[in-house]
Each structure stands twice: as structure tokens, then as C-alpha cells.
Amino acid sequence: MAASGVNCVVTLPVNALSARGLATPWTVTGCDQTTTPTFAECTIVDTTTGALSVYSPLLVNKGAKAGVNFIPPVQPILPAKNVIGCWFGTNGMTTTLADRNRGRDLIAAKCSNGGLDGSIVGQFAACNGAAFFKAATPTIVQNQIPLLMMGKNGKPCYTTRSFQIIDMDPSDNVVTTYLMDPKTKKVAQKTVRNVAAMRGAQEISNGSDNLLLDAAYRPALGCAPFVVKNLADPNGPKVGSLAINELQAAKLQGKVQALVPPTDPFVIVNAKPNLAKQNAYRIQVNQPPATGSAAETRSFCQNMLDITAAGYITDLKFLIGQTSPDPANGIDLFTFLGQRFEASWMGLGRNKVIPVFDANGRPLKGSPITANRVPMQLDGDQAMVAKSLTFQSAALQKLLKANGGPTKEALLPPPRVVKKVKKVKNAATNRNPVGNFAGVEQSQNPESKGQPLDKESKDGLTTDE
Numbered sequence: 001m002a003a004s005g006v007n008c009v010v011t012l013p014v015n016a017l018s019a020r021g022l023a024t025p026w027t028v029t030g031c032d033q034t035t036t037p038t039f040a041e042c043t044i045v046d047t048t049t050g051a052l053s054v055y056s057p058l059l060v061n062k063g064a065k066a067g068v069n070f071i072p073p074v075q076p077i078l079p080a081k082n083v084i085g086c087w088f089g090t091n092g093m094t095t096t097l098a099d100r101n102r103g104r105d106l107i108a109a110k111c112s113n114g115g116l117d118g119s120i121v122g123q124f125a126a127c128n129g130a131a132f133f134k135a136a137t138p139t140i141v142q143n144q145i146p147l148l149m150m151g152k153n154g155k156p157c158y159t160t161r162s163f164q165i166i167d168m169d170p171s172d173n174v175v176t177t178y179l180m181d182p183k184t185k186k187v188a189q190k191t192v193r194n195v196a197a198m199r200g201a202q203e204i205s206n207g208s209d210n211l212l213l214d215a216a217y218r219p220a221l222g223c224a225p226f227v228v229k230n231l232a233d234p235n236g237p238k239v240g241s242l243a244i245n246e247l248q249a250a251k252l253q254g255k256v257q258a259l260v261p262p263t264d265p266f267v268i269v270n271a272k273p274n275l276a277k278q279n280a281y282r283i284q285v286n287q288p289p290a291t292g293s294a295a296e297t298r299s300f301c302q303n304m305l306d307i308t309a310a311g312y313i314t315d316l317k318f319l320i321g322q323t324s325p326d327p328a329n330g331i332d333l334f335t336f337l338g339q340r341f342e343a344s345w346m347g348l349g350r351n352k353v354i355p356v357f358d359a360n361g362r363p364l365k366g367s368p369i370t371a372n373r374v375p376m377q378l379d380g381d382q383a384m385v386a387k388s389l390t391f392q393s394a395a396l397q398k399l400l401k402a403n404g405g406p407t408k409e410a411l412l413p414p415p416r417v418v419k420k421v422k423k424v425k426n427a428a429t430n431r432n433p434v435g436n437f438a439g440v441e442q443s444q445n446p447e448s449k450g451q452p453l454d455k456e457s458k459d460g461l462t463t464d465e
Contacts, residue, residue, distance in 0.1 A: 006031040006092040008038045010059060010125075012099050016109045017042070017084045017128060022055055023075035027062045031092040033178075034061075034185040038090040039206045041174035043243035044231065045136040046079035052136070052144050053079075054241045055231040056176040057086070058189050071188035071197070076231035085132025087242045087284070088125040089173030089206040095125045112284060114266075114277060121281055122266040124172045129243075129284035136247060145244075146226055148252050153315050157223035158213065159249035160242075161257040163307035164315070165213050168344035169264045171285040173208035175240040180204050191233035212325055214240045216333055220322045221315070246286040256307070260285070261300040262292045263348055273297075301353045304345065305393075309368050312337050313391070313399050328378055330371070330386040338389035339371035359394045368393045 008031040013024040028038050040057045058073040066072045078084075086109075088095050097113050099105035110128045114121035148156040158164050160171060179188045179201040188194040190203065205211060214225035226248050227238035249257070260266075260282050262273035267281050275292035282290060290296060312319065312334065319334035330336030345351075345367040356364045371386035378385070391400050 006036050007094045007096065008036070008090045008092040009096045009098050010038055010040065010088060011062075012097060012105055012109065012111070012127070014099075014101065014105055016057075016099075016105060017086065019076055019078050022057050022084075023073045024057075025060045025064070025066075025070060025073060026057050027064075028059050029062045031090070032061060033059060033064075033187055034180060036090070036092045037178065037204050037206070038088065038092065038095060039174050039176045039178070040086055040088050041176040041241050041243075042084050042086040043132065043241045044078060044082050044084050045132065045141065047081045047083060047135055047140065048079065050136075050140040050142070050144050051079070051229075052141060052244055052247075053229040053231050054239050054244070056178075056189060056239075058178065058187065060187060069186055071186065071194055073189055074191065074232045077234075078231070083128070083132050083135035085129045085243055086127040087129060087174055089176075089208055090123045091207055092123070094120055095123050096120055097125050097127070112280065114280065119269050119274075119277065121277070122169070122172070124266060124281070126284040129286075132243060133246070133283075133286040136243075138251060141247060144228070145248050145251055146224075148248075149223060151218075151221035151223050152318055153221055156252075157218060157221065159253045160210055160213055160245040161249040161253045161259065163256070163258045163303045164311035165209055165217060166258040166304075166308065167209065167340055168348050169260075169266050170209060170258050171242070171246065171260055171287070172266065173206045173210065174242050175206075175208065175210045175214055175245075177203045177205045189232045191230075192236040193233070207326075208242075210240065210242050210245050213245065216322070216325045220318050220333055242285070250286050256303065258300070258303070259287045260290070262290065262297050263300070265347075298353055301348075301350050304341075304350065305354060305356065305368060309341060309391075309396055310399055312341070312369070313396065313403050313405070316400075316403055316405070328383045328385060331376075335371065335386040335389060338369045339373075339386040341369050342367040342371050345369075356393050358392055359397055361394075364392050366392065368396055 009029045011027045013021050013026065015021040022042060026040060031038060038059055040059055042055045042057065044053045044055065055076045058070060060070045064070055097106055097111045110131060111125065113125050151157050177190050179190050179194055179198055180186070181198050181201050188198060195201065218225055225240045226244050227240050228244060230236060230239045260278060262278055267274055267278040269277055273292060275290065278290045278292055316334065319337065320332060322333035324330045324332050324336045326336055329339055351364060356368050358364055368391065370390045370392060372388045372390060373384040374387045375382050376385040391397050
């Protein structure tokens with residue numbers, strides 16, 4: 001599911017991290033907030049009490065007028081002693097931060113577009129992220145972070161660093177959603193007051209591992225998201241954020257953690273892994289320094305096979321039939337996750353790192369999981385949607401059978417759809433950026449295009465729903 005091919009520039013105001021700066025609409029150029037939105041999400045730590053809160057500045061198109069194109073943002077009441085970090089995500093191809101003061105305001109807010117060499121980190125950017133995590137120490141916030149409960153699958157609830165959650169570029173993009181009137185295209189912060197004032201408004205959301213965790217995977221397993229006070233709506237519902245998810249993961253995930261790997265497309269420079277850029281990214285999301293070694297890459301790949309792919313099978317009964325985060329890519333949560341894994345595995349060329357074999361001992365050329373797509377009608381259009389998954393490796397097939405997977409009848413691939421369809425979209429290359437759950441992120445490489453996906457093997461085990 002590639003991002004829309006637009007490069008989004010967010011221009012910050014003077015003193016962006018002050019209460020007034022946060023409540024000043026931040027302007028966007030290069031992409032349209034009503035079709036390919038970009039998002040800002042700030043998390044605040046009260047350094048006296050350790051209390052955590054979230055405030056999402058409103059991003060608007062350059063030239064937008066208050067009352068016509070957007071509802072003016074709420075000015076937050078900040079703790080007397082605080083440290084604020086802000087993170088950015090986009091449904092476009094890239095995010096770049098700018099100011100109107102020759103870079104001085106970005107320096108003052110300790111903003112980072114990416115690598116030390118000036119290269120951007122794809123869709124991701126941050127301001128004061130490292131300073132926030134330095135202030136939000138385990139001692140300061142220890143009473144603010146909830147313990148992980150047990151999920152319906154008998155495992156501790158997943159975090160943003162669980163391999164079951166990630167794709168090829170973990171820890172990117174945000175939880176924030178905005179409101180948009182589908183007729184007038186007016187946008188607003190999501191607050192109780194704005195929801196009442198904008199009846200029929202849509203939620204526009206960022207394709208994100210964090211949103212996938214909070215709004216889809218955790219609820220499917222009976223797990224609650226980690227949420228805190230929303231300073232744009234102090235008496236309204238609590239909200240999540242990238243930063244609080246990273247704090248919880250750092251404290252509770254355990255030894256095996258899905259951290260930003262050397263082959264993450266967002267840390268590639270000139271088609272090669274770049275350790276400096278990898279660590280520049282990691283420090284903004286509270287992760288320890290990397291080594292950039294081949295062993296680090298192999299470990300990440302092996303865990304994708306052993307934990308990510310296998311986890312979809314062991315969680316199968318909790319995923320099948322659950323609402324798809326992106327109906328244009330999968331008919332439910334299970335098929336959405338499977339096609340997302342396929343795109344990540346093939347996009348990174350994982351077979352070159354970890355050899356995988358089918359039931360007959362032959363090396364797989366494609367992904368260990370392949371999505372079987374069929375034409376479906378969606379909102380008056382047609383899309384090629386994953387209806388079932390085929391598990392190609394011998395180990396995954398054995399695990400599938402042990403977890404109530406398909407019978408012998410499912411050994412053959414599903415019938416080919418031969419009906420000609422006009423205007424068919426391959427959902428793997430299109431994103432719907434608006435609507436609740438729409439556009440939950442797969443993976444985008446700003447420097448290279450993804451590889452075509454191989455057709456499924458006739459020897460694979462297929463789950464057909």
C-alpha cells in the first residue's frame with residue numbers, strides 16, 4: 001500500500017512548543033489536508049508530577065481561513081514545568097519541517113527531519129523528541145504507565161515493539177485523528193465540542209503502526225490502549241500517542257523488541273543502510289543505539305518470520321472477522337495483516353537474508369504469506385482486495401493446521417477470478433487517507449519503489465473466509 005506520491009512540508013510558527021504556538025494552526029504545503037493529510041502529535045510530561053498528556057496541533061492548508069476552512073484550535077493549559085515532544089506522520093510520501101525564520105525556529109524547537117546529513121526520514125519527523133524521552137524517565141513516569149494485561153490469546157497485550165504489530169518500518173507515524181466535513185472540507189481538532197458542531201464529519205487518520213495497535217489489534221484481543229488526557233479536550237475522551245506507546249513498550253515489552261532495523265527504508269541513504277541515520281531516528285522514539293550490523297538485520301528478519309507471521313496464525317481466531325483497518329486491502333483484520341506482511345517481506349527482499357522453504361523443501365521466491373486478491377466494490381469503485389491468505393512455508397503450514405486452520409480442500413489456491421473489471425484498483429498501491437481507520441500504514445520507501453509480488457504457490461495452505 002504505497003503512499004500518495006506527494007511531499008508534504010509543515011511550516012511551524014514561532015515558539016511552536018509554547019501554548020500559543022501549539023494553538024496556532026501549522027500550515028502545510030505540497031499536499032492537501034483534505035485528500036492527503038499530514039498530522040502532528042505532541043506529548044507533554046509534567047516534570048513535577050510525572051503526569052502525561054497529549055495535544056495535537058491542527059495542520060491546515062496554507063492560506064486556509066479560520067471559520068471557513070478550519071475551526072480555530074483550542075489553546076492548551078500546560079503544566080508549569082513541562083517538556084514537550086512532537087511527532088509527525090503523513091499519508092503522503094514524505095514529511096519535511098520548515099519555518100519562516102531561516103531555520104532558527106526549527107533549531108529552537110530541536111526539530112529533526114531525519115539524518116545528520118540532512119536526508120529526511122520518509123513520512124516521519126520530530127521536534128524535541130529526544131529531550132522529551134530524557135525528561136520522561138522511568139522514575140518520573142513510573143506511576144503513569146499501566147501494566148500490560150493478558151489478552152484473549154493468553155499472552156501479555158502487545159506493545160508498539162511487539163513483532164506482531166510491525167512492518168518494515170516500525171515506530172513511525174501517529175495516533176492523532178482530525179475531523180473533516182465531507183462537503184465543505186472544513187477541518188478541526190477532534191474534540192467533543194467540534195464533533196457536535198460538525199455533524200456528519202469524517203475522521204481523517206494517519207496510516208500508523210500505533211493506530212493499528214490502539215484501534216485494531218489490541219481491541220481484537222480484548223486489550224485496552226494506553227490513553228491519557230487530551231489537552232485540546234480536557235473533559236473529553238482520553239487519547240493515545242506514539243510517545244506514550246514507546247514509553248510503555250520500553251518498560252514492559254521484554255527482551256525481544258522490534259526496534260528500527262538497518263534496512264528500514266526510512267534510514268537508507270543512497271540505497272544503503274546508514275548507521276548515523278538509524279540512530280538519529282531511534283533517539284527520537286526512545287530506542288537504544290543500534291549497531292547497524294548484518295546480524296541485526298538477520299535477527300529482525302528471522303523474528304518477522306518466527307513471531308510476526310506465526311503470530312497471525314496463533315491469533316487467527318481473534319483476527320478473522322474483525323473490522324479491517326483498510327477495507328481496500330483486506331476484508332478483515334486477518335487478511336489486512338497478511339497482505340501487509342507480504343508487502344513488507346517482498347519490499348525488503350527478506351528471502352535474500354533468511355532462506356525460507358516450502359513443504360517440498362524448495363526455496364520460496366515469494367513471501368511466506370501471500371494474499372489472494374479478488375475484485376470487490378468499495379464506495380462505488382472497485383478494488384483488488386485480499387479475501388484469503390496462503391501460507392507457503394512448511395513451518396507455517398504445520399502451525400496453521402495445529403491452530404484449526406484449513407482442511408485438505410484448502411490445499412489448492414482459491415479459484416482464479418476471470419471476470420473483467422473496469423477501473424480496478426490494486427489496493428497495494430492506493431491509499432484512502434480519510435475516514436475512520438482508513439489508510440492504516442503499510443510501508444513506504446521514499447528512495448525506491450517496491451518489488452512486484454510473486455503469485456501464490458499451489459503447495460501453500462490457504463485460509464479462505
